Each structure stands twice: as structure tokens, then as C-alpha cells.
Amino acid sequence: MINYSSILKINSKMDIQVHGLSFNLKTMIQEVTSEHIAIHVPSYRGRERKLNPGDYVTARVFSKDAQYVFKSTVLGQREEKVILYLLSLPSHIERIQMRDFVRVKVQMPAEYRLLKSKEDTDGSYKKCFTVDMSGGGLQIVVPELVETGALMALRFTIQDSKDEDVLIKTFARVKRRDTAISKSGRYVLGISFEDIDERDRDQIIAFVYKKILEERLLEVER
Incomplete structure (x- = not known):
């Protein structure tokens, strides 16, 4: 079983690539629950980009000594003080060490x-x-x-x-x-x-x- 809290930490930087797009979007993790990952509205070159429910994404999360790569699906969005997009929890996460x-x-x-x-x-x-x-x-x-x-x-x-x-x-x-x-x-x-x-x-x-x-x-x- 994946220990999500040790990898997907609040305020960690994340790059996501939406299936069909040729560039990466930048965002940040806001929340991790037993059901989803909540992220800020992603941006590309300073401009916010909309995600749609059902979008397939490849995500990359950065830590001090490694990167973590996984595939996910956009579940929808939630509006509180700010808009947050909800991603499905991955079934597999690949760890890439910096020394690699x-x-x-x-x-x-x-x-x-x-x-x-x-x-x-x-x-x-x-x-x-x-x-x-x-x-x-x-x-x-x-x-x-x-x-x-x-x-x-x-x-x-x-x-x-x-x-x-x-x-x-x-x-x-x-x-x-x-x-x-x-x-x-x-x-x-x-x-x-x-x-x-x-x-x-x-x-x-x-x-x-x-x-x-x-x-x-x-x-x-x-």
C-alpha cells in the first residue's frame, strides 16, 4: 500500500501534463485525503489553465532528493476561498533519485x-x-x-x-x-x-x- 502522506506533501511543487498537450503545467499540492489529491489551478507561463473532469494527466512531484511520477485522472473541482482541482489517487508511483x-x-x-x-x-x-x-x-x-x-x-x-x-x-x-x-x-x-x-x-x-x-x-x- 502506498504511503501517500510521505510522498505527496502539502505545498509540494507539481508538474502535470494533460494527455494530448505538448507542454507541462505547474501547480502545487493543497490537500491529500483518502479519496483524492487537491491541487491549485495549474498554469503555463504565468497563465492559468482549466482542467476538465476525465482529463488524464501524468504528474511529477519534487522533493529534495527525488522526483515522483504517477498517472492520475481529474475528478472535478471544488470551490472554497480558491478553486481546487481534485485528482484521483494513483495506484503506482515511480521514484526517480536525483543521483540517477x-x-x-x-x-x-x-x-x-x-x-x-x-x-x-x-x-x-x-x-x-x-x-x-x-x-x-x-x-x-x-x-x-x-x-x-x-x-x-x-x-x-x-x-x-x-x-x-x-x-x-x-x-x-x-x-x-x-x-x-x-x-x-x-x-x-x-x-x-x-x-x-x-x-x-x-x-x-x-x-x-x-x-x-x-x-x-x-x-x-x-
Whole structure:
């Protein structure tokens, strides 16, 4: 029997993808009972999106060390002080540990913009480059001192399975800062993605595994 209270916690962030839609909606868990999960009205790029009874959804809940993925159905909605949508309890929940995000060394150009908040639109992007990459974040080299905990907007381009360019745009948080790597004052930052679209994360993970496979093929040829 699933212990829902240990996984689906109040105020936990949740991404949901409605069957038939190509993008994820962002929401938050408000309540968990023996009959349903109540969530806030989901949104996409700041705009609220309506759910309909009978909609099939794939949900992803985030915790500190893992993600939990499950399938559910929209049961309806409840109106109190705010509108809440009710989802069916899942029969199975898949746990994905953060350490399952394999990291690969890859150098490529990227751009970042330091933010005061996620609504901050001031400032321009600055150039940086990546050192390594995983589905959870990057190591990047930047030309300035950036404090641990700083929030940034990040964008970079990777290639999909057809070698077509895919532009990734996401927020990121600085988790670690190394000392300057040269007299020019460049710094290595360990950053983790925040509020990333899970479709983008899947693209990054596929890109990482593609790079790992390419490295192994090179080793065999040697």
C-alpha cells in the first residue's frame, strides 16, 4: 500500500501534463485525503489553465532528493476561498533519485542573467560556457563573482536525437562556487535547475546519454 502522506506533501511543487498537450503545467499540492489529491489551478507561463473532469494527466512531484511520477485522472473541482482541482489517487508511483542524473563533461556556450526574483525582467544576458551537464543542473564558467544561492535565468542549445538544435530556457540556482580558475577572474559555478519544463529535462538527459555513448565509442576505437 502506498504511503501517500510521505510522498505527496502539502505545498509540494507539481508538474502535470494533460494527455494530448505538448507542454507541462505547474501547480502545487493543497490537500491529500483518502479519496483524492487537491491541487491549485495549474498554469503555463504565468497563465492559468482549466482542467476538465476525465482529463488524464501524468504528474511529477519534487522533493529534495527525488522526483515522483504517477498517472492520475481529474475528478472535478471544488470551490472554497480558491478553486481546487481534485485528482484521483494513483495506484503506482515511480521514484526517480536525483543521483540517477548522470553527469557528462561537455563544453558549450551558454548565456545567463542574474535575477532578484523569477519575475525580474531587468538586465541583459552575459556569456558563459558549460563544464559538465546532467538532468539536474550544470557546471558553468562565468566572468564575475556570483554568490552561492543566487538566482539566474539560463539559456543554452543542445541537439536532439535528429541532431536538430533545441533551445533550453530555465531558471537555475547557484549551489556551489569554486575559486577563480585564472587571473582573468573567471569562476566555476555548480548550478541546479529550478522550475524547468520536464520535457526540457528529458531532452537534456537524452543529450547526456548520447554524449556518454559517443565517448564510449571513441574509447573502443582507440
